[in-house]
Amino acid sequence: xxxxxxxxxxxAWPYAHGIPHLGNIIGSILSADVAARYLRLKGCEVVFxxxxxxxxxxxEVEAIKRGIRPKELTDEIxxxxxxxxxxxxxxxxxxxxxxNPVHIKFVQEFYMDLYERGYIFEDEMLLPFCPKCNxxxxxxxxxxxxxxxxxxxxxxxxxxxxxRLLTPTMLINPRCSICGSKPIIKKTKHWxxxxxxxxxxxxxxxxxxxxxxxxxxxxxLQVIRDGLKPRSITRDNKWGIPAPFPGAEGKxxxxxxxxxxxxxxxxxxxxSKKGEKDRWKEFWLNPETKSVYFIGKDxxxxxxxxxxxxxxxxxxxxxxPWTVASTEYLLYEGQKFSKSRxxxxxxxxxxxxxxxxxxxxxxxxxxxxxxDTSFRWSELLxxxxxxxxxxxxxxxxxxxxxxxxxxxxxxxxxxxxDEIDKRTVDEIASMYRRITEYMDEFRIRxxxxxxxxxxxxxxxxxxxxxxxxxxxTDWERTCTTMNIAFSxxxxxxxMLLPFIxxxxxxxxxxxxxxxxxxxxxxxxxxxxxGHRINKPKVVFKKLTEKDVxxxxxxxxxxxxxxxx
RNA sequence: AGCGGGGUGGGGAAGCCAGGUUAUCCCGCGGGGCUCAUAACCCCGAGGUCCGAGGUUCAAAUCCUCGCCCCGCUACCA
Numbered sequence: 001x002x003x004x005x006x007x008x009x010x011x012a013w014p015y016a017h018g019i020p021h022l023g024n025i026i027g028s029i030l031s032a033d034v035a036a037r038y039l040r041l042k043g044c045e046v047v048f049x050x051x052x053x054x055x056x057x058x059x060e061v062e063a064i065k066r067g068i069r070p071k072e073l074t075d076e077i078x079x080x081x082x083x084x085x086x087x088x089x090x091x092x093x094x095x096x097x098x099x100n101p102v103h104i105k106f107v108q109e110f111y112m113d114l115y116e117r118g119y120i121f122e123d124e125m126l127l128p129f130c131p132k133c134n135x136x137x138x139x140x141x142x143x144x145x146x147x148x149x150x151x152x153x154x155x156x157x158x159x160x161x162x163x164r165l166l167t168p169t170m171l172i173n174p175r176c177s178i179c180g181s182k183p184i185i186k187k188t189k190h191w192x193x194x195x196x197x198x199x200x201x202x203x204x205x206x207x208x209x210x211x212x213x214x215x216x217x218x219x220x221l222q223v224i225r226d227g228l229k230p231r232s233i234t235r236d237n238k239w240g241i242p243a244p245f246p247g248a249e250g251k252x253x254x255x256x257x258x259x260x261x262x263x264x265x266x267x268x269x270x271x272s273k274k275g276e277k278d279r280w281k282e283f284w285l286n287p288e289t290k291s292v293y294f295i296g297k298d299x300x301x302x303x304x305x306x307x308x309x310x311x312x313x314x315x316x317x318x319x320x321p322w323t324v325a326s327t328e329y330l331l332y333e334g335q336k337f338s339k340s341r342x343x344x345x346x347x348x349x350x351x352x353x354x355x356x357x358x359x360x361x362x363x364x365x366x367x368x369x370x371x372d373t374s375f376r377w378s379e380l381l382x383x384x385x386x387x388x389x390x391x392x393x394x395x396x397x398x399x400x401x402x403x404x405x406x407x408x409x410x411x412x413x414x415x416x417x418d419e420i421d422k423r424t425v426d427e428i429a430s431m432y433r434r435i436t437e438y439m440d441e442f443r444i445r446x447x448x449x450x451x452x453x454x455x456x457x458x459x460x461x462x463x464x465x466x467x468x469x470x471x472x473t474d475w476e477r478t479c480t481t482m483n484i485a486f487s488x489x490x491x492x493x494x495m496l497l498p499f500i501x502x503x504x505x506x507x508x509x510x511x512x513x514x515x516x517x518x519x520x521x522x523x524x525x526x527x528x529x530g531h532r533i534n535k536p537k538v539v540f541k542k543l544t545e546k547d548v549x550x551x552x553x554x555x556x557x558x559x560x561x562x563x564x
Numbered sequence: 565a566g567c568g569g570g571g572u573g574g575g576g577a578a579g580c581c582a583g584g585u586u587a588u589c590c591c592g593c594g595g596g597g598c599u600c601a602u603a604a605c606c607c608c609g610a611g612g613u614c615c616g617a618g619g620u621u622c623a624a625a626u627c628c629u630c631g632c633c634c635c636g637c638u639a640c641c642a
Contacts, residue, residue: 015642056642127640140641157639167639190640214581219568219637226567232640255642297569297636328569329635370577371570372635379576382591390604391590398601406600446578449590456590456605463598463606471600538602 005044008283008291008319009036010263012299013053013098016077017062019084021337021346022375023330024296026363031325032294033090034364034444037498040091041520047283049266051096051103052078056255057138060239061178070239074099084347089356089501094270096262098241098255102272103265107258108244110314111233115245119194119313120233122247127236128156128168129186130176136236137168137176142183144171191245192230193257198309199228205308211323212304220304231306233257260307263293264318283319290322292442297326325442328368332375342559345375352558353551354543357500361388364499367445377548385542392455392492393540396507399458399489400536403482406471411486412479413529424461424484425526428491431457432524435495444499451495458488483529486511491523503539510536 011032014020020029029050036048054074063070078097085095096103114120128137142156147170151159155177156168168174169185176183203224206217233254234243240252264284271279283289293303303324311318330337337344350359358380365383366373403411417425431454438447465481490511496504497515505515512533 013642017642053642058641125640136640138640140639155641157641215569222567223638226638235640254640256640259642299642300568301637366576373576376575379591382576386591389602394602394604398605400601402600449577453589459601459605460607462600466598466600468598468600540602542602 005039006283006286006289007036007039007044007046008263008267008289009039009046009048010291010293011048011050012293012295013051013259013262014081015056015058016052016054016074016081016097017058018077018339019080019346019348021339021344022332022350022359022363023337023344025088025347026330026367027296027327028294029085029090030088030360030363031327031367031442031444032292033088033092034498035292035294035325035439035442036091037501038439038444038520041494041497041518043519046093047267047270048091048093049096049263049270050092051094051098051100051262051266052081053255053259053262054078054098055237055240055252055258057141057235057237057239060237061141063239064178071099080348084351087351087356088347089360091501094266094273096266096269098259098262100265100269102269103258103262104241106265106268107241107253107261110261110310111253112244114193114310114313115191117313117315119197120191120245121194121230122189122191122245124187124189125232126185127188128174128183129188130179130181130183132179132181133176135178136186136188137178137183139166139168141177142168142171142174143177144168144174147172188236189247190232191234191243191248191251193233193310193313195228195231195306195309198312199224201312202228202305202309205312205320206304209320209322212321213324213326216300216304216324216326219300223301223305228305231257256302257306257310260302261310285317285319287317287319289319291319293321293324294442295324295326297328300324300326323442328370329372330363330366330368330375331372333377334374345555349555349558353554357503358384358388361448361500364444364448369443369445377552381543381545381548384540387449387452389540389542391452391459392496393538395455395458395462396489396492397536397538398462399482399485400510400533402467403486403533404536407479407482409533409535411527411529411531411533412483414480414483414526415476417480420461420464421480421484424457427457428454428488428526429524432491435523436520439498447495448499451492451499454488454495455492458485458492461485461488479529483527487526490527494518494520494523506539510534510539 009032012028036046039046059074060070063073082095128142130137139156143153145152146154146159149159154166154171156166156171159166174183206220234248234251235254237252241258243251243253267280267283295303303321308320311320332344335343362380362383366375366379431450435447435450462485467478467481471478493504493507508515
């Protein structure tokens with residue numbers, strides 16, 4: 001990718017049902033932020049969008065329980081999430097929401113367009129309906145006894161006990177999970193997106209898009225070969241975007257099928273707020289623009305099949321996803337995150353315990369890139385104490401201290417380089433290349449581990465050169481050593497900018513640089529002599545096991561006081 | 565059940581698609597060194613039937629077949 005490239009960085013939209021947990025944020029928003037910051041640092045023009053996904057039955061039901069309107073509920077959650085993402089230092093260009101008028105209008109026009117193009121048809125179907133609540137029930141809102149294992153609280157889509165797939169009509173003694181009364185089966189009309197019609201186009205898109213990761217390609221191709229089925233796009237919910245089709249009064253668009261369009265509407269909204277009404281087209285209609293979507297593994301087919309299909313069906317030449325960057329799941333100490341069982345840590349709680357950059361660093365270092373990975377406190381200690389403090393922090397500090405106290409705070413010139421120097425300089429270059437490659441592939445976990453490796457190279461180099469000895473006998477030798485050491489330190493700081501922006505900025509400030517003057521490619525360069533630095537300070541500190549115990553205790557307190 | 569992904573020394577990862585001398589890296593462990601630095605850093609060492617069983621090949625962690633285990637999708641949960 002070149003300077004000046006345009007990039008659309010998209011992150012899955014968090015559902016406004018509650019606050020995301022650590023697994024949610026590393027899978028989508030935090031990874032996307034690292035990518036967005038990296039691309040900007042490379043000089044690309046980036047638009048980074050996401051937003052709150054706020055429609056659908058769970059939210060409607062939750063609002064009913066609380067005796068408020070759904071909009072009041074999502075207003076509150078949206079504003080909390082927005083503030084939290086700020087505190088997590090997420091550099092969104094636009095964090096929007098599906099209740100935003102631009103989105104609602106866009107979705108309605110988009111689907112009306114598809115309707116007129118013949119991609120939408122209607123059909124009748126039989127669905128569970130609760131007479132008392134006067135609402136149709138999604139499968140999982142019907143509970144009852146599992147016909148296979150007899151578990152009494154099986155859901156209408158699947159039994160949690162034996163794992164078997166169910167339909168609501170299979171349940172013995174079915175009941176509405178909201179009010180407990182017995183649902184009836186009622187006929188209703190719905191509108192469907194004719195996905196099979198686009199099968200060939202989608203297959204072609206996937207086959208021709210070599211940027212898609214292999215797992216996403218394989219899975220998607222298989223789904224297509226198995227035969228795509230029409231997807232229903234309407235619901236009988238009140239809470240949602242009104243379906244625009246003739247005769248669809250009272251129906252809303254299914255959340256899944258509208259929230260993905262938010263990537264486009266949020267871009268439109270962003271530019272129109274900036275007073276550049278048409279510029280969104282450069283990001284969605286210019287085929288040179290690249291896009292990446294950060295999502296969890298469960299979300300792949302939606303982004304490689306359904307979303308592209310919608311875009312193709314519109315015939316507006318929207319850019320299809322250039323690639324998707326999916327993650328496996330983050331576990332908490334070996335278990336799945338569970339809101340009801342309070343297993344895990346949520347992103348609001350996290351910031352009450354430790355600074356943002358500690359979380360960002362740890363989560364990226366543990367990012368589940370190829371398999372499910374556990375967040376463990378022991379791993380946090382390891383990553384923060386060894387990688388961040390010892391390898392990175394200490395290397396930079398010892399280098400800066402040496403220059404500040406022994407060389408008048410001025411980075412010296414290089415003189416004659418011997419084999420060790422040359423070899424080291426070559427290694428810097430090859431590590432820079434490798435890290436850049438990893439970043440370009442969005443394998444940011446590997447990239448971060450390599451950045452720590454670069455700091456280790458610096459440590460090794462200093463130990464080999466022993467500037468604290470050579471300074472007594474050979475000033476020029478020492479100058480060369482410290483110039484190269486400082487260059488490595490600066491590279492490390494630069495390459496940390498996407499990961500831990502505020503700490504990296506502090507490091508660069510100590511080195512007397514303004515981040516606005518920094519670009520990614522400077523990380524491969526040796527620094528010219530004569531540059532004055534500021535007084536170095538220790539930036540990172542270690543955590544002990546005792547600290548962790550205290551944090552866990554504090555977590556309990558936070559939860560106790562907020563349990564209302 | 566079908567499909568996709570994963571299963572590499574005590575923990576975490578790379579390598580696998582394009583097979584090749586002693587299987588790489590980080591942490592941990594044992595020993596040594598250094599003293600500029602955050603009790604940090606550097607070096608050396610121990611530790612692996614590369615999930616299991618077959619097969620292809622001069623040669624398999626890597627390719628093929630079968631099996632086991634974990635996760636996801638296939639389902640109107642977002």
